[in-house]
Amino acid sequence: MSEPILQSIRDIESRAHAAIAVAVAIETLQAIERDVLGKTGQLSQILRGLKDLDDSGKKSVGQAGNVAKRALEAALSQRKSALESAVIAEALARDRIDPTEPAPRRHAGHEHPVKSVMRELEDLFESMGFTIVDGPEIETDYFNFEALNIPPNHPARDTQDTFYVEGGHVLRTHTSGLQVRAMRKYGAPLRVVSPGRVFRNETQDASHEHTFHQLEGLVVDEGISVAHLKAVLDELLERIFGERVATRLRPHHFPFVEPGLELDFQCRLCGGKGCATCKQTGWIELCGCGMVHPKVLAAGNVDPEKFSGFAFGLGIDRLTMMRHAISDIRWMMSGDLRFLRQF
Amino acid sequence: MKLSLRWLTEHVDLAGIAPDEIGRQLTMKTALIEGVLRLGAGLEKVLVGLVVEREKHPNADRLSCCKVDVGSGTLVDVVCGAPNVAAGQKIAYAPVGATLPSGLTLEARKIRGAMSHGMICSTDELGLGGNHDGILVLPEEAPIGAPFREYFGVDDVIFEIDNKSITHRADLWGHYGFARELAAIFGRELRPLPIDATLRAEPDGFDLRVEDPIGCPGYLGLQVDLGSGAAGIPATPRWMARRLEAVGMRPVSLLVDLSNYVMLEIGQPTHPFDQDRLQGPRIVVRRAREGEKLTTLDGQSRELTPEDVVIADGERGVAIAGVMGGRESEVSASTQRVFLESASFEAARVRRTSSRLGLRSEAVARFEKTLDATLPEQAIRRYSHLLKQVATSAIVRAGFAAAGGEQARTVTLALRPERARSKLGMELGVEEMAARLRSIAFEVRADGDRLSVTVPAFRARRDVTCEDDLIEEVGRLSGYERALPSLPRLAVKPAMRNALRRIERLAVRCLVHECGYAETMGYSFASDRQVANYHVGEPESGFVHLQNSLTVDATRMRRSLMPGLLDAARRNLVEFDDVRLFDAGREYLPRRAADGVDPDGLPVERRVLSLLRTTRGGGVDGLLLTARGDVERLLDRLDVAWQGRAPTTPPPAFAHPGRTIEIAVEGRTVGVIAQLHPEVARRFEIAESAVAAEIDLDRIVAESRATRRMRPLSPFPPTRRDLAFETPESVAVADVLREIREAAGESLLELELFDVYRGKNLAPGHRSLAFRLVYRAHDRTLSDAEIEPLQQRIVERLARQGLKLRS
Missing domain, CATH: 3.30.56.10 (Phenylalanyl-tRNA Synthetase; Chain B, domain 1)
Structure with missing residues (x-):
């Protein structure tokens, strides 16, 4: 009684297996699944007829039907994943790009190189506990000169160096004016840096600008010495160049420091052997510095007997030029995008 | 300043120390040495020779065939091209194998058929400067066969000093001061300066008066009789001339060279007058008279003021004290009597006179440093000592004139x-x-x-x-x-925050990295042209003026960053289609009563951020909104709650008055975004659409909040609705937004204008505004039944304002 049904199950199964074996598209497999295993599929219809069979028939046909169903499901899934793998393999074999083709250009912005070096230095000094202070760019004669032990008729005041504005004021010729302002405002002990724009009434050429940028540093505390100054500037250079750099201090005269010093670092192009960049000396001048003059401490209302301090003034433009191999300082203030977009 | 090693070693024994080591030690202990120059390098093999015979070259009119005695026993054949070569001359001979300063190595070779072994040299070929017109002819007494370098005094080393590193050291403006330093550095002995000890301070028939003792604290005068005729003034000895040349001073004549020599040795300038050309003879040191004229040695007529000190004779000024001598009393070859001035002048006065006249001299460089009061006397004693050595016929009067009597101070x-x-x-x-x-x-x-x-x-x-x-x-x-580097041990005290710096950093992050602007820096000055084109009608009292500007590009301090940005934009548009620039800098304004009092009386410096955006060929409406978006993004980053509104104060010059957005924070104006005023665009030659903005950073610093607070998030889903209204142009978006918010109440979580449309299917004078509304509650999912009445309220409320719902 159940034998013809069993036979038709075997027929359905073998036909389906044959069809699965030759299927080359996922859609064909989906059609086979629908036609055989779907709700109204051939096998489903047979199994739905079980209720008309006797118990032994139910058992044998049900069993055979389920076995066939599982076998077909396994065959379908196997074939499907084989076909999918083939599709992926084909895509992998086919899909190629030109890895040298550039991305479409996006409009990018640019940070000014001088400002970016300045910000980097600010970060460094802030990490060492220095407060960043700002001061007026139009400065009094007193803070720019007199308080810094530059009396009237000192050569540094030559009219050809200083821009004067109405009221006897000057465009600050250095950021050092902040020394006395900061001491008066915050007292001692004190750790400040003051980056900013300074002015010199000079004719412009590739290495001279009438407008440029400095970063003034000042530490006032008890027992501050030349050895401390050197250590802090060594740290600065290590940050700028990413490694320890040989330095030397040598005497120089600035009226507001005593002793007055200049810090040189070993030329990185020739390693100190002498080249055109370091003018054959093996050394490049980084900044003027020294121990704050007792008169300057006194002008800042700081007791020179109790406190001592060091100060330094870095030229940011020159440092930026060195870092980026910029040969002409006049690019800095040019506003020229051909220059700015390189940074 | 230059130093000669030969000169230094006259005063201190430096035997056994390499010149480079001398330079290094001076740099590390005294003053920066900018260069160590070896004179006479390449002249090691050059000898003094005698031209025994000279004949015309058989095959060339301009060449000579010479036989030269170089002390080797045999005569050397040399072909020479110089027109001035003659038999009997002592010359500098470079033998075969010598490499001259030019790098030329000599070989024996045939010149137009005649053999030439070596070369008779010109000063140029010897690397001593001068011209190439002829050979160097040496004095008759030059010893044949002697090494030329030593004979001629060019085996010297020159140290170049950085003058800036000795501005405070008056004692280092001469060789003797450096010799003292070297003696200290190397532990050698400094030899005493040889001077004429026989001189006495006794006025010797010379009328000397100092009427300006402040300008001239001390004045000495030495009288010298030279005799006349051939027995008069001899030439400057070669060793002295070579030393002067080596340190960059051109030898002129013995009297002048001696004066320069003493100055370069001990730092005291002196001045020789031709005494017979002084009226009197008398010397009066006094203030110049207003408008008094004097012709200086360089031939320039100089007009003086009472601020200047002059040296006058019985009639007129003969020298500007400490700066330069006068032409009329200048010594010459026929001078028979000399009056040598050696004085102290007040440093400040000399400096002021020098800078007013624009006349720098070696004397000024020294007098402005405030010289040692003992120097004038040392100088005349040294001058006399040297003169007596060189010119044996000169009679130096033992008594020198003296006035002032400045005392040396320790x-x-x-x-x-x-x-x-x-x-x-x-x-x-x-x-x-x-x-x-x-x-x-x-x-x-x-x-x-x-x-x-x-x-x-x-x-x-x-x-x-x-x-x-x-x-x-x-x-x-x-x-x-x-001083071994050691980091200072300081209190762990955190740095104070700089609020302005925080804002600048955020501006860079936003404008540079998110909005594609280039950060630029403009000069703090306004040029005449910028003022004429931008600050039209602005009174001069509105500017801080420079008093000594070099050019018309910098006559005033800028009172806006915008002209600089406009100029930069114009230049950049030549090469770029899309220019976005911003500058955070200062504007400088004269202080007004409303600005409050500055304790130092300084002008106002406003910190401003200005930006400018221009695109070739783009529409201005879109650009204006894009720039507004840039500013919005920046202000949001800074946590500033702001509104854009129509101008309530006169907009800045760059702004098109009808297309200006005023930025207001808590009702106060902090900036402006605007389309470029067409007149400004025309004047600055910007033909493209351009939009600019100005933000007052000082105000932003005050308004910027430091922290954001999180809004609670609802677990229930949102409901989105879009509404579009036909809106009269006269109704502002801000008003519509406010009406919608008020009508919808607190369930309306987000409200955004997502489209503005002008064109077909709209009544004239109207545009379509499309809004997206997001409703959400914190305690339940909002149902349509709850939302519909809210939507209805919005539509009704806007209808009263003349807005029609579009379907």
Whole structure:
């Protein structure tokens, strides 16, 4: 009684297996699944007829039907994943790009190189506990000169160096004016840096600008010495160049420091052997510095007997030029995008 | 300034020390040496020779065939091209194998058929400068076969000093001062300066008066009779001429060269007058009369003021004190009597006169440093000593005229060794400190736990005046390499925050990295052209004026960053289609009553951020909104709650008045975004659509909030609705947004204008505004039944304003 049904199950199964074996598209497999295993599929219809069979028939046909169903499901899934793998393999074999083709250009912005070096230095000094202070760019004669032990008729005041504005004021010729302002405002002990724009009434050429940028540093505390100054500037250079750099201090005269010093670092192009960049000396001048003059401490209302301090003034433009191999300082203030977009 | 090693070694024995080491030690302990130059390099093989015979070259009219005696026993054949070569001349002969300063190595070769072994040299070929017109002819007494370099005095080393590093050291403006330093550095002995000890300060029939004792604290005059005719003034000795040349001073004549020599040796300028050309003879040192004229040695007529000190004779001014001598009393070849001035002049006056006249001289460079009061007398004694050596027929009057009588001053200072150690950060014993100071002629004695130090007159004027100056002397002579770097131990006190810097950083992040602007920096000046084109009608009193600007590009301080940005934009549009620039800088304005009082009376400096955006060929409406978006993004980053509104104050010059968005924070104006005013665009030649903005950073610093607070998030889903209204142009978006918010109440979580449309299917004078509304509650999912009445309320409310819902 159940034998013809069993036979038709075997027929359905073998036909389906044959069809699965030759299927080359996922859609064909989906059609086979629908036609055989779907709700109204051939096998489903047979199994739905079980209720008309006797118990032994139910058992044998049900069993055979389920076995066939599982076998077909396994065959379908196997074939499907084989076909999918083939599709992926084909895509992998086919899909190629030109890895040298550039991305479409996006409009990018640019940070000014001088400002970016300045910000980097600010970060460094802030990490060492220095407060960043700002001061007026139009400065009094007193803070720019007199308080810094530059009396009237000192050569540094030559009219050809200083821009004067109405009221006897000057465009600050250095950021050092902040020394006395900061001491008066915050007292001692004190750790400040003051980056900013300074002015010199000079004719412009590739290495001279009438407008440029400095970063003034000042530490006032008890027992501050030349050895401390050197250590802090060594740290600065290590940050700028990413490694320890040989330095030397040598005497120089600035009226507001005593002793007055200049810090040189070993030329990185020739390693100190002498080249055109370091003018054959093996050394490049980084900044003027020294121990704050007792008169300057006194002008800042700081007791020179109790406190001592060091100060330094870095030229940011020159440092930026060195870092980026910029040969002409006049690019800095040019506003020229051909220059700015390189940074 | 240049130093000659030969000259230095006359005063200090430097045997066995390499020139480079001398240069290095001076740099590390005294003053920066910018270069060490070897004179006469390449002349090692050049010899003094005698041209025994000279014949015309058989095959060339311009060449000569010479036989030269170089002391080797045989005559050498040399072909020479110089027109001035002649038999009997002593010459400089470069043999075969010599490599001259030019790099040329000589070989024996045939020139037009005649053999030539070596070369008869010109000064040019010897690397001594000068011209190539002819060979160098040496004096008759030159010894045949002698090494030329030594004979001619060119085996010297020149040290180039950075003048800026000796501005405070009047004593270093001559060789003797540096010899003293070298003696101290290398532990050698400084030889006493040979001087004429026979001179006495006795007026000897010369009328000398100083009427301006402040301008001229001391004045000495030495009289010299030279005799006349051939026995008169001899030539400057070669060694002296070579030394002067070696340090960059051109030899002129003995009297002038001696004066220069003394100056370059001890730093005291002197001036020789032709005494027979002085009326009187009399010398009066006085203030110049207003408008008094004097022709200086360089032939320029100079107009003087009473601020200047002049040296006058019985009738008129003959020299500008400390600056330059006068032409009319200049010494010459026929001079028979000399009056040599050696004086002290007030440094400040000399400087002021020099800079007013624009006349710098070697004398000014020295007088402006405030010279040692003992120098004038030393100078005449040294001058006399040298003159007597060189010109034996000259009669120096033993009594010199003197006026003023300025006293040399020494200073005694206390030095606390502990303070020196603490300031220098060096391990230094008291004995070493004392020895260092003694090595540069300071007198030191122990005074309890201190050292009592007497500073010699040549350092005591302006240079060493306090204890820390002594500490510097100890430090530099000990060598700063002995200060071993050690980071200071300071309190762990965090830095105070700089609010402006925080805003600038955020501006960079937003404008540069998110909105594609280039950060630029403009000059703080306004040019005449910018003022004419931008600040139309602005009174001059609105600017801070520069008093000594060099050019018309910098006559005033800028009162806006915009002209600079406009100029930069125009230049960049030549090469770029899309220009976005911003500048955070300062504007400078005269202080008005409303600005409040500055304790120092300084002008107002406003910190401003300005930006400008322009696109070739783009529409201006879109650009204006894009720029507004840039500013919005920036202000949002800064946590500033702001509104854009129509101008309530007159907009800045760059703004198109009808297309200006005023930025208001808490009702106060902090900036402006606007389309570029067409007139400004025309004047600055910007033909493309351009939009600019200005933000007052000082106000933003005050308004910017430091922190954001999180809004609670609802777990229930949102409901989105879009509404579009036909809106009269006269109704502002801000008003519509407010009406919608008020109508919808607190369930409306987000409201956004997502489209503005103008064009077809709209009534004239209307545009379509499309809004996206997001409703959401915190405690339930909102149902349509709850939302519909809200939507209805919005539509009804806007209808009353003349807005029609579009379907």
